[in-house]
Amino acid sequence: MDMSDATEELLFLDEVARSARVSVESVRHWIKVGRLPSVRPGKRRMVRRSDLETFMGRNKTGVEAAR
Secondary structure, three states: OHHHHHHOOEEEEEHHHHHHHOHHHHHHHHHHHOOOOOOOOOOOOOOEEEHHHHHHHHHOOOHHHHH
């Protein structure tokens, strides 16, 4: 982990789900199939805010395309 990773905002999966307006299960699926990168700094899996923004930007027609 470099210095930029240490200062980047991390989101819990429920926060990602709220931002994307989907279920936590959808977020877990995106992570599992490799569509959304995640990290595990402790016991809980989290998503970098920049990775979520990139993911959302790739799906300009809405997250329905990513489901």
